[in-house]
Amino acid sequence: MPHQGKIFGIGLSRTGTKSLATALNLLGIKTMWYPQDQTTYRELMTAHYRLTVLEEYQALTDTPVVPFYPQFDQEYPGSKFVLTIRDKESWLRSCEKHWQNSTFPPQEVPFWRKYASFIDLCVYGCNAFNASRFSYVYDRHVEGVQSYFHNRPDDLLIMNICGGEGYDRLCEFLDYQLPENSEFPKVNDFNANLLH
Secondary structure (H helix, E strand, O other): OOOOOEEEEOOOOOHHHHHHHHHHHHHHHHEOOOOHHHHHHHHHOOOOOOOOOOOOOEEOOOOHHHHHHHHHHHHHHOEEEEEEOOOHHHHHHHHHHHHHHHHOOOOHHHHHHHHHHHHHHHHOOOOOOOHHHHHHHHHHHHHHHHOOOOOOOOHHHEEEEOOOOHHHHHHHHHHHHHHHHHHOOOOOOOOOOOOO
């Protein structure tokens, strides 16, 4: 029977998080990539981890989810977690390009500026690209996730979308049938929506 609980994509920026969200939506799993509304911001800022957005959506992906996955695990028992990874040197180059190309939203929309800054500080500890810091965060995040789920292999999928992994692994993990068009979506939009 297909997984009916919540699904959290807990990969860092530039690891295929939007591709994962697109793939989940194509499977019929209502998914939001980079939840970025004011309610979510207020809830995360006040350590309220039973998110209002998850009353409507079954899955969330990207960095607003990353720092809080243990809390979401506690709030939503039986959830599944997908850690997207990629070759670290390739990831660092992609992040550097992304942060150079990203611009904060206009001054007249201060909420987005505050929200993006808050999320980046939670995840990376900085608001600008720094190769040494990002490399450290990448290693610590992957190690931390693996350690957290070390005795729960059925709850975590580590997936290298950038390396070619796709629906075969994702559908097996979630107990979903492969879609008729099993070509996994590859979404690479540097400036989509907000920053990530």
